[in-house]
Amino acid sequence: MPRFCANLSLLFTDLPMVERVSAAAAAGFEAVEILFPYEENAAELSRALKASRLKLALINAPPPNYADPEGPRGFAAVPAAKDRFRSDFRRTLRYAETLGVERIHLMAGVAEGADAAAVFADNLAWAAATAPNRQLTIEPINSDDMPGYFLDDFAVAVAVLQDIGAPNLSLQFDAYHAHRIIGDVIGTWNAVAPLVGHVQVADFPGRHEPGTGVIDFPGFFAAIDASGYDGWVSAEYHPLKSTEAGLGWRKI
Numbered sequence: 001m002p003r004f005c006a007n008l009s010l011l012f013t014d015l016p017m018v019e020r021v022s023a024a025a026a027a028g029f030e031a032v033e034i035l036f037p038y039e040e041n042a043a044e045l046s047r048a049l050k051a052s053r054l055k056l057a058l059i060n061a062p063p064p065n066y067a068d069p070e071g072p073r074g075f076a077a078v079p080a081a082k083d084r085f086r087s088d089f090r091r092t093l094r095y096a097e098t099l100g101v102e103r104i105h106l107m108a109g110v111a112e113g114a115d116a117a118a119v120f121a122d123n124l125a126w127a128a129a130t131a132p133n134r135q136l137t138i139e140p141i142n143s144d145d146m147p148g149y150f151l152d153d154f155a156v157a158v159a160v161l162q163d164i165g166a167p168n169l170s171l172q173f174d175a176y177h178a179h180r181i182i183g184d185v186i187g188t189w190n191a192v193a194p195l196v197g198h199v200q201v202a203d204f205p206g207r208h209e210p211g212t213g214v215i216d217f218p219g220f221f222a223a224i225d226a227s228g229y230d231g232w233v234s235a236e237y238h239p240l241k242s243t244e245a246g247l248g249w250r251k252i
């Protein structure tokens with residue numbers, strides 16, 4: 001079975017963020033991800049992670065959160081926001097240092113066209129060269145959930161990763177988005193697995209726990225194991241009831 005990680009932005013949300021860390025450890029997770037830790041006290045969070053012996057597998061580069069549905073969805077592909085992307089990335093690196101983050105997800109933002117594609121490639125190459133010791137990811141996100149998001153296509157993600165060819169830049173494979181963008185999660189996984197650095201899971205419809213919808217998770221987990229991928233598979237879903245009541249999927 002893959003190694004599972006808890007997304008603390010979506011799980012254990014009845015607790016303050018720092019307490020979600022020990023709740024994840026008590027539930028048997030060895031790693032967590034936090035989409036946007038920027039409103040937390042980094043030193044306090046770091047102490048909680050150490051006390052629970054949990055790894056922080058992933059954070060997103062700013063913007064701080066998506067609570068505002070009209071708010072930005074990152075800037076990596078936004079031509080008018082090149083300076084913003086780069087200053088945000090430097091800020092992320094400071095958080096990553098304090099928190100011991102394994103991977104940083106670079107959000108593309110809402111953009112389209114040839115200019116956006118060129119700026120995206122340029123910003124990714126710059127980020128990979130600026131932080132050669134940090135692992136970075138990009139994630140195709142379906143445009144029903146995030147209208148106008150630039151990176152809503154696996155082929156575009158694969159092409160830019162292959163063009164840049166940086167060893168510290170990889171694909172973030174979210175099974176929920178793969179289902180919504182392409183439909184065939186296992187086939188898509190088999191096509192891109194060597195490029196993947198981080199995995200996230202949620203079922204469709206509802207974006208709840210694996211096993212609550214139509215995605216073949218036993219088959220997907222078997223495909224992950226067969227591919228030799230040994231990174232984290234993160235629970236990035238909205239629990240149907242309580243977080244604890246819905247964790248049985250880890251044994252399916």
Ligand SMILES: O=C(O)C(=O)[C@@H](O)CO
Nearest residue numbers: 035060105139141174200
């Ligand atoms: O939306 C997703 O899926 C993610 O993984 C996030 O990083 C975007 O907020």
Ligand SMILES: [Mg+2]
Nearest residue numbers: 139174200236
């Ligand atoms: Mg995701």
